[in-house]
Amino acid sequence: MAQKELKNTPMVSSPSMPDLSSSTLSDFKTPQPPKRRFARFRKLRRSKKETIDPSSDKAETMSLCSISSISSVKSESKRRFKFKNPIHKMTSLASMAFNSPPVRALKRTVSFLDGEAVTPSSKRSNVKIYRSPEVKYRPRQKKSWLETVENSENFDRKEIKRQEAIYELQTTEEALRDDLKIVLDCMYHPLEKILLTREEHETLFSNVATLLPIHDDLISKLELLRNNDGTVDNPGEVVLEWSPQLRALIRYCSNLAKAKELYDNKKQGDPGFSDFLNRCRLSSFSHRLEMWDFLDAPRSILMKYPLLLTQIKDLTSKEHPDMYYLETSLICINEIIRDIDKETGEARCANIKERLYYCxxxxxxxxxxxxxxxxxxxxxxxxxxxxxxxxxxxxxxxxxxxxxxxxxxxxxxxxxxxxxxxxxxxxxxxxxxxxxxxxxxxxxxxxxxxxxxxxxxxxxxxxxxxxxxxxxxxxxxxxxxxxxxxxxxxxxxxxxxxxx
Structure with a gap:
């Protein structure tokens, strides 16, 4: 009966309704009054029995009618009604829209944010996300000499202190060797190609590449002196033979004044260099240290040699054959330090005089x-x-x-x-x-x-x-x-x- 009344009802054009002149009335549902239309639409939404093929013409016309009905109902009953179900659950127009070629292309473009490659047809090179350098170094030794030997009760107290001082000399050299490896692998070679000119690279690093073999030599010689019980008897002779190689530090330390000035200027005025320093500091290999801490490590450890050798000498008996070599090596290293201080002072003085501006x-x-x-x-x-x-x-x-x-x-x-x-x-x-x-x-x-x-x-x-x-x-x-x-x-x- 209701269908007959609807057929006899003349169509009235309305600006809110789509143009239906090209379609038959049987393909559409005539809108009801606001309350009834909303109830009818909600009932249709909750029904799960009817499934419509998105590719069919009926699905497209049904979707247009539904959207029109929703807009009219929402405008007329905005204050009285509130939608309970979100519109994104509609599978008619939404499924067609999200499966369209432009949207699929957009998805591939947005996936670039996750580090994936852009579309294959793109000629752009893949952008690599920064990752900290994978530098695998063994952790620094924090053990004492007693923790490395098994039968510690066989040694008296004075001998234990002497072996601890010798072991500290060796671990100090190992720590410096690790720092120099970090400088060469993560700072020296990368900055040789980017961010620094050839002159700036020479000023900042000087002859740091020649220092690593020097300290490797002392570590290997001390290892050869170690006995089966973990003791080292005569380190003085090895240190005396090795100490003249420390003169390579004269050039390195005398250049530190210019290197520090360049380092501070680049850190403040070059955003790329400052970003590189920050990334190095936040990486796991740096132990949260600044780049300058690594560059200044050879000079700071040089000042520890007289203290360590003096401690070993004081714990060595006067009749020990190594006493002569310890005293001679101390004299030799102190002489090298005096020469380094003199050259460093002159180089710093010349650098300050160049910067003076008389007005x-x-x-x-x-x-x-x-x-x-x-x-x-x-x-x-x-x-x-x-x-x-x-x-x-x-x-x-x-x-x-x-x-x-x-x-x-x-x-x-x-x-x-x-x-x-x-x-x-x-x-x-x-x-x-x-x-x-x-x-x-x-x-x-x-x-x-x-x-x-x-x-x-x-x-x-x-x-x-x-x-x-x-x-x-x-x-x-x-x-x-x-x-x-x-x-x-x-x-x-x-x-x-x-x-x-």
Whole structure:
């Protein structure tokens, strides 16, 4: 009966309904009033018996009608009804849409985010996700010598301490060897091809590649000396024979000043180099250490050799045949360290002199006292009474006050005051509270007194230039006073009474 009424009902065009002139009425369901239509649609949604082929024409027309019905019902009963089932469960139009060729291509493109290759027809090269270098090194030895032997009760207390010192010498060499392998495999060779020019690579790494065979040689020789019970009898003879090879560190250590300057500049100004350093630090092989810690390891371990050899010598009896070799090797290594200190000081002095930029006089491009200097006796950061920081360098023949400045895209040291020759310099210690701080409104109002202050005087023809500096703490102040007084010649330490 209802179907007959529907057939006799004339069709009324509505803007919300699709154009049905080209189809028959039997292919569509006439929309009911809002309540009834919604109930009818919900009943149809819940029915699981009827299955429609998505590829059939009836499925397409049914889907269009359903979407139209949903939009009309939602607009008319937005405040009264709420959908309980999500629309994404509809299998008519959704299944056709998600199986279409454009969507499949989109899926393949999105899969690029998971590290998969792009479509085969693409000519792009595969983008590789960064992975930390797979460097397999054995963990560093943290055992004592007693843990490596079985019958420890056969040795007296003094011999155990002696063997522990010899074992520490060997494990120190093994740790340095591992650090050098990390430098070569993960830093030296990768940066040889990227991020650094040939000159920068030479400045940063110098002759680090030649150091690994040197320390491997000592480790292998100490291993050959080890007896079946785990003891080593005569390490002094091996160390004496090996110690001249340490002269290769003279070139390496004297280059560290330039290497550190380049390292800091590249770390701050080159994003690619900074990212490389960060990735190295976060990798498992680095033990959370910075790259500079590995580059500075040969110098720091060099300073441990006299301590280790002295400890072995003190635990060795005077009648022992190895005593002569231990004493001779100590003399040889200390001589090498003195040569390294001298070369390093001269190289650092030359590097600082190159960075100085004189601006206190337009006609002056250099200072004779600074030019004739060969070493830097002391350096550090000091403040004046206006709370401004200065980088101060005490050369062997001049006292230089400078501030960092950028000139021609390079970090220079701007010298705005004339350098003071040490033979015309006087030093005066000031008590705490003798000078008031300035430079800010707070210090001016409170009249806060300065602590850890000393004064440097420059004697000229008929006057004195005075410079007051504030050290970081009492220890820093004493270090500065000691260095300044030792640099002044004995004939110039007394200030003339006419200038007091």
């Amino acid at each position: 206190y006089d337009d006609e002056t491009k250099d200072c004779p006292a600074v030019r004739e200097s060969s070493t830097i006796l002391f350096s550090g950061i000091l403040k004046n009474m206006k709370n401004r920081k200065f980088e101060v360098y005490l050369f062997d023949k001049a006292f230089v006050i400078s501030r960092p400045a950028t000139r021609s895209e390079a970090l220079r040291l701007q010298v705005s005051k004339e350098p003071i020759p040490v033979d015309k310099m006087f030093v005066e210690d000031l008590e705490d509270g003798e000078i008031r701080l300035g430079g800010s409104l707070r210090n001016t109002l409170t009249r806060e007194s300065a602590k850890f202050v000393f004064r440097v005087l420059h004697r000229k023809r008929d006057c004195l230039d005075s410079f007051s500096f504030q050290a970081r703490d009492e220890h820093d102040k004493k270090a500065w006073l000691s260095a300044l007084r030792s640099a002044i010649p004995s004939s110039s330490k007394d200030m003339p009474e006419s200038l007091v």
